[in-house]
């Protein structure tokens with residue numbers, strides 16, 4: 001009886017050992033169940049209609065720092081992110097999420113806009129910039145940041161002095177490859193700017209932020225001043241938020257890049273809904289954090305417009321000496337219209 005019990009106990013232990021070994025050998029590792037591990041696929045081939053990531057109020061992966069912000073600030077930011085009624089560029093807008101990636105970069109945080117870490121970083125920034133230490137994004141905060149962002153663009157600094165930079169000779173420009181241009185357009189840029197673009201695009205691709213086949217393709221590069229002036233005169237829309245008689249595209253250093261687009265919108269539509277989709281894209285957030293390493297600066301109103309700063313502007317001419325047709329909304333006919341005073345020399349306005 002005792003021998004039988006010993007035998008049964010021994011068999012039980014053996015069964016447990018064999019069973020555990022079998023499980024260890026044949027159980028699939030958790031990683032193998034993940035589609036990313038079995039089928040990584042080139043990031044360029046991701047579906048065109050990939051969903052936009054959720055708003056930034058969801059905590060991002062890398063929010064460092066445990067400092068608390070001013071009481072109530074995080075909640076106030078979380079609410080105003082999509083509700084703030086203001087006119088940061090002279091036209092009414094609702095919410096500030098379009099500018100959230102840039103604001104986060106300015107205050108040096110990777111924390112989500114509605115988080116305590118973000119409010120704490122903003123409060124620190126406010127203190128440094130002699131503003132009330134509220135930790136809350138408002139028009140006063142933006143009014144300090146915006147001129148700084150504008151003036152980070154050499155083109156704007158030259159404009160501020162009343163000068164429109166010169167255009168390079170077209171024969172000196174390099175042409176983008178067909179897989180770099182959008183919609184089959186011929187894109188020309190100064191050679192070093194195109195080279196910098198290529199280096200940046202390669203790194204963006206490696207970082208996995210090119211979620212659409214069109215991502216980072218160039219849809220506007222160099223634009224000849226004469227052609228721009230003719231369009232200004234024809235369309236009468238060249239002195240506003242996004243058009244000017246002195247466009248940065250004349251330098252051969254500015255490029256409009258496909259960042260993302262909301263359904264039904266083009267990649268350069270400045271509709272707020274469209275710009276919001278861009279601001280939420282991993283690509284734009286990557287650009288805000290990384291494009292500077294390649295010498296690029298952005299016009300914050302247009303997530304798609306980037307200027308390369310690696311070479312100096314060419315000597316230009318006073319903006320007042322440029323053709324002014326189309327520089328203001330007009331009611332009189334084109335012919336016989338009196339020369340208009342240039343509005344473009346007014347300093348820290350943005351435009352492309």
Ligand SMILES: [Zn+2]
Nearest residue numbers: 255256305352
């Ligand atoms: Zn542009």
